[in-house]
Amino acid sequence: MTSPAAVPMLIPPVDAELGQLSELFMLLASIAYVVALIFFVLDLVRSSSTITTLESRLAGEQASSARVLAGVGARGAGSTPGGTTTPPATADDSMDYGAGPRRGTARIAVALTVLAAVIHGAAVVSRGVAAHRVPWGNMYEFCTTGAFFVAVIFLIALSRKDLRFIGSFVVGLVVVMLCAATVGFPTPVARLIPALQSYWLIVHVSIAVASSAMFTITFAMSVLQLLQSSREAKVLAGKEDTARFLRLVPSALSLENLSYRLNAVAFVGWTFTLMAGAIWAEQAWGRYWGWDPKEVWTFVIWVVYAGYLHARATRGWTGTRAAWLSITGYLCVVFNFTIVNIYFQGLHSYSGV
Amino acid sequence: MKQDVTRDAEQGSAGGAKPDVVLPALGLLGTLRWAWTQLTSMRTALFLLLLLAVGAVPGSLFPQRSANPAVVTQYLQENPTSGPILDWFQMFDVYSSVWFSAIYLLLFISLIGCVIPRAIAHFKAVRSTPPRTPKRLSRLPVHGTIEVPAARARATGLTPMLAAEQAAALLKKRGYRVDVRDTATGTPSVGAERGLTKELGNLVFHTSLIGVLVSVAVGGLFGYNGQKVLVEGESFVNTLIGYDSFDPGSNFTGDQLDPYSLRLDSFDVRFDREQESHYGQPLDFTANLTTQDGPGAEEEQQVLKVNAPVTIGGTNVYLVGNGYAPVVTVRDGEGDIAQQGPVVAVPSDGLYTSLLVIKAPDAQPDQLGFVGFFLPTAFVDEAGVSFSRDPDPFNPQLNLNSYYGDLGLDDGTPENVYVLDTDDLTELNSRTTDDGGIVLGVGQTVDLPEGKGSISFDGLQRYVALDIHHDPGQLGALVFSTLALLGLSASLFIGRRRLWVRTAEGTDGRILVEYGLLARGEDTRLAGEGASVEKALLDRWLVPDGPVGENGQQEAGASSTAGGGKPNTITKDNS
Numbered sequence: 001m002t003s004p005a006a007v008p009m010l011i012p013p014v015d016a017e018l019g020q021l022s023e024l025f026m027l028l029a030s031i032a033y034v035v036a037l038i039f040f041v042l043d044l045v046r047s048s049s050t051i052t053t054l055e056s057r058l059a060g061e062q063a064s065s066a067r068v069l070a071g072v073g074a075r076g077a078g079s080t081p082g083g084t085t086t087p088p089a090t091a092d093d094s095m096d097y098g099a100g101p102r103r104g105t106a107r108i109a110v111a112l113t114v115l116a117a118v119i120h121g122a123a124v125v126s127r128g129v130a131a132h133r134v135p136w137g138n139m140y141e142f143c144t145t146g147a148f149f150v151a152v153i154f155l156i157a158l159s160r161k162d163l164r165f166i167g168s169f170v171v172g173l174v175v176v177m178l179c180a181a182t183v184g185f186p187t188p189v190a191r192l193i194p195a196l197q198s199y200w201l202i203v204h205v206s207i208a209v210a211s212s213a214m215f216t217i218t219f220a221m222s223v224l225q226l227l228q229s230s231r232e233a234k235v236l237a238g239k240e241d242t243a244r245f246l247r248l249v250p251s252a253l254s255l256e257n258l259s260y261r262l263n264a265v266a267f268v269g270w271t272f273t274l275m276a277g278a279i280w281a282e283q284a285w286g287r288y289w290g291w292d293p294k295e296v297w298t299f300v301i302w303v304v305y306a307g308y309l310h311a312r313a314t315r316g317w318t319g320t321r322a323a324w325l326s327i328t329g330y331l332c333v334v335f336n337f338t339i340v341n342i343y344f345q346g347l348h349s350y351s352g353v
Numbered sequence: 354m355k356q357d358v359t360r361d362a363e364q365g366s367a368g369g370a371k372p373d374v375v376l377p378a379l380g381l382l383g384t385l386r387w388a389w390t391q392l393t394s395m396r397t398a399l400f401l402l403l404l405l406a407v408g409a410v411p412g413s414l415f416p417q418r419s420a421n422p423a424v425v426t427q428y429l430q431e432n433p434t435s436g437p438i439l440d441w442f443q444m445f446d447v448y449s450s451v452w453f454s455a456i457y458l459l460l461f462i463s464l465i466g467c468v469i470p471r472a473i474a475h476f477k478a479v480r481s482t483p484p485r486t487p488k489r490l491s492r493l494p495v496h497g498t499i500e501v502p503a504a505r506a507r508a509t510g511l512t513p514m515l516a517a518e519q520a521a522a523l524l525k526k527r528g529y530r531v532d533v534r535d536t537a538t539g540t541p542s543v544g545a546e547r548g549l550t551k552e553l554g555n556l557v558f559h560t561s562l563i564g565v566l567v568s569v570a571v572g573g574l575f576g577y578n579g580q581k582v583l584v585e586g587e588s589f590v591n592t593l594i595g596y597d598s599f600d601p602g603s604n605f606t607g608d609q610l611d612p613y614s615l616r617l618d619s620f621d622v623r624f625d626r627e628q629e630s631h632y633g634q635p636l637d638f639t640a641n642l643t644t645q646d647g648p649g650a651e652e653e654q655q656v657l658k659v660n661a662p663v664t665i666g667g668t669n670v671y672l673v674g675n676g677y678a679p680v681v682t683v684r685d686g687e688g689d690i691a692q693q694g695p696v697v698a699v700p701s702d703g704l705y706t707s708l709l710v711i712k713a714p715d716a717q718p719d720q721l722g723f724v725g726f727f728l729p730t731a732f733v734d735e736a737g738v739s740f741s742r743d744p745d746p747f748n749p750q751l752n753l754n755s756y757y758g759d760l761g762l763d764d765g766t767p768e769n770v771y772v773l774d775t776d777d778l779t780e781l782n783s784r785t786t787d788d789g790g791i792v793l794g795v796g797q798t799v800d801l802p803e804g805k806g807s808i809s810f811d812g813l814q815r816y817v818a819l820d821i822h823h824d825p826g827q828l829g830a831l832v833f834s835t836l837a838l839l840g841l842s843a844s845l846f847i848g849r850r851r852l853w854v855r856t857a858e859g860t861d862g863r864i865l866v867e868y869g870l871l872a873r874g875e876d877t878r879l880a881g882e883g884a885s886v887e888k889a890l891l892d893r894w895l896v897p898d899g900p901v902g903e904n905g906q907q908e909a910g911a912s913s914t915a916g917g918g919k920p921n922t923i924t925k926d927n928s
């Protein structure tokens with residue numbers, strides 16, 4: 001009555017040449033991401049200065065009728081010098097396209113990200129083909145495939161909402177992950193050790209990586225939300241607006257709402273990861289839960305995000321506190337992925353480092 | 354509006370408790386009530402959840418007895434001051450500690466206190482009619498009006514009452530629960546609601562968590578697990594004495610064991626021989642077993658692999674480890690065989706450099722003991738240190754120190770077969786003595802100094818380490834966690850909406866239809882829903898059912914003004 005899930009004995013040998021090609025693709029993708037990152041940053045700088053010029057011009061025209069920064073997609077009235085009670089200008093809350101002026105640089109940045117993601121996809125797929133298995137079996141592969149998921153999920157989100165304001169952040173993280181993979185955990189293509197030869201690897205790890213990628217994006221949003229809400233409070237209190245680039249970012253409230261929706265999806269994914277991991281653990285180690293360090297941290301992450309969801313329904317805990325919980329959750333994700341994988345002794349010590 | 358949501362949640366959870374409770378002077382009963390209210394409040398649940406997360410962390414920082422008691426003992430030896438303090442705080446038994454148990458038990462009590470009133474409230478909500486129609490629908494986040502011109506209304510005989518009924522029918526088709534009210538007035542209205550499954554999902558989710566906890570407890574009470582090392586050719590019978598170690602649940606009774614048997618016929622290992630970077634990495638472990646489900650049953654051939662346990666006699670058998678068992682013969686000073694057979698060597702690295710201990714308590718005149726290591730492919734480096742170069746047995750070698758004296762096995766205290774306490778023994782030879790200790794290849798024999806006897810390395814076998822588990826709570830845990838996942842998805846992704854329609858007749862015979870929508874919780878698709886309902890209503894009244902002339906339609910030319918609030922007008926107090 002053995003399970004048919006056992007992987008057949010005869011796996012073809014790995015294709016080292018294709019593996020090298022994959023590494024070349026990975027390098028090309030990294031370069032493309034770096035260029036995209038430069039354009040994203042440039043866009044932030046440029047748009048920010050465009051707004052500033054527009055504003056000063058408006059301030060000059062104050063005498064006529066001080067109209068709101070119509071073209072900038074600004075929500076409130078511009079921070080008229082001396083005007084204290086108006087909320088600070090933020091990008092359009094709907095995060096739909098077409099609300100602001102055209103941002104040519106940002107378009108180039110997005111196009112480059114798409115290009116990078118395509119090359120990146122080729123790298124990930126060729127790695128899998130070279131090894132005759134899914135390309136997530138060691139730290140190098142968790143990083144590269146994870147980064148790919150981050151890029152793809154970001155692009156999908158980008159196709160529906162104008163999230164270019166977190167472009168530099170997200171693409172920056174992708175670059176960091178790719179660097180970590182190639183510098184920190186270089187691993188040539190190889191087959192899987194018996195402990196990883198299971199269909200559950202495909203299910204469990206892919207959902208884990210996808211959920212983590214979503215948590216990455218909500219992390220970026222929560223950080224921006226905190227910055228934005230402190231800026232909002234500052235400007236409302238009549239202080240000087242020191243973080244002017246945040247005018248490209250929607251209001252703290254709408255950031256919170258959007259990251260809540262993404263976090264909800266990611267949380268369901270994480271719940272599934274936890275369950276699939278337990279089923280796999282039952283097959284491999286004979287118990288579905290054993291408080292192995294990796295299991296502990298997966299559980300901690302789950303509970304922190306459950307706390308986040310609860311916070312959203314608890315008076316006094318929405319807004320800033322919820323954002324902190326979302327950030328804490330993500331820090332746990334990062335900890336689980338780095339420190340726990342590398343330094344903690346446990347049954348999960350197969351990460352190939 | 355978010356405040357609304359919050360209040361709903363809290364009322365649901367605590368049966369209408371006010372969050373800012375003033376300490377009542379109500380005696381015991383009152384105090385208990387107050388404590389209960391506090392415990393089941395959303396804020397407490399949140400606090401306990403975060404506490405649970407924090408409480409789980411130390412278990413990953415310190416070694417845990419449940420996972421590996423030996424490491425804990427070692428830790429205590431290495432940290433004589435901090436160790437006992439940590440131990441007092443149960444840092445080595447975090448998940449069975451008093452404080453961790455207290456956190457999750459309180460959380461689950463809170464959960465029960467939260468779910469029951471909400472389940473009752475939900476039950477009532479399902480049976481009651483949708484809430485009464487607000488006075489001013491234009492105040493709702495999404496709203497709009499439709500006008501059916503007098504001519505059109507007359508042509509189709511549309512009255513406010515009829516319009517309300519038709520709107521209700523239409524909403525019903527869209528999955529709403531509907532209720533037509535104010536029928537006696539000139540402005541009848543429809544109350545509609547959908548998405549009660551959202552709350553149901555939430556209840557199922559939380560209840561299933563209790564189910565998971567109970568299943569885990571059942572497994573802990575009635576389950577058992579044990580370990581057994583089997584050398585090729587050996588058999589195991591599922592009885593208490595058959596196990597090397599056995600860990601029963603607290604309600605375990607011996608007659609729970611089903612006396613099946615397993616024999617390890619052979620164990621096949623395959624290492625990577627193609628790739629230089631991963632040369633020698635394991636690719637496959639396969640144990641070939643002959644099983645017999647009880648004394649009289651027929652024998653069966655089964656294959657056991659790392660991710661594929663064998664199920665037999667209500668247990669699952671897992672392959673959790675493997676290694677080499679060198680076959681040795683120890684002769685004593687009188688030339689008699691004192692010990693013969695395979696000795697399990699415990700691997701300490703991926704190249705199967707293994708530690709082993711041989712005990713020959715029957716040796717005469719002195720008991721003999723050996724400690725050393727086994728190398729599957731022995732090599733000697735420049736410094737003269739032996740090491741293993743490959744996990745496969747290309748050049749198997751035993752390197753041993755020998756001892757004689759009282760092995761301490763006779764007083765009946767349980768002994769670890771993998772450890773030899775050499776304190777009370779006299780060393781015969783070792784790597785540091787002139788003869789360099791015992792180095793043995795397969796087929797070789799070495800005589801011990803002082804005529805104490807000899808040892809031969811006769812051959813090599815493999816062994817497997819098996820874990821055998823019986824967990825009656827496992828299925829429950831799977832079922833409940835699956836339910837939890839479904840409930841969670843329903844709860845998070847279903848929109849709960851209320852919709853009202855009010856109809857009236859204008860002075861000139863126009864029919865005025867006003868509608869408004871309200872979401873409970875966040876719902877970004879509310880505006881979209883409003884638009885499609887409006888379109889459906891327009892189609893219903895303005896596009897003729899039968900083939901009516903185009904003029905009729907043109908003439909109808911109804912107008913509508915939708916909108917109002919933005920799709921996501923849920924504002925919250927971020928204070």
Ligand code: HEM
Pocket residue numbers: 305306309310312313362363366393394395396398402460461463464465467468554555558559562840841844845874
């Ligand atoms: C074992 C502990 C608990 C866990 C892991 C947990 C987890 C969750 C999660 C993940 C959600 C969001 C998904 C959903 O809406 O179904 C949620 C929602 C909710 N939980 Fe819990 N919960 C726990 C205990 C409690 C307790 C003790 C209470 C009552 C005091 C409670 C009350 C609620 C409420 C009212 C919601 C709905 C929030 C909303 O409308 O957004 N939960 N819970």
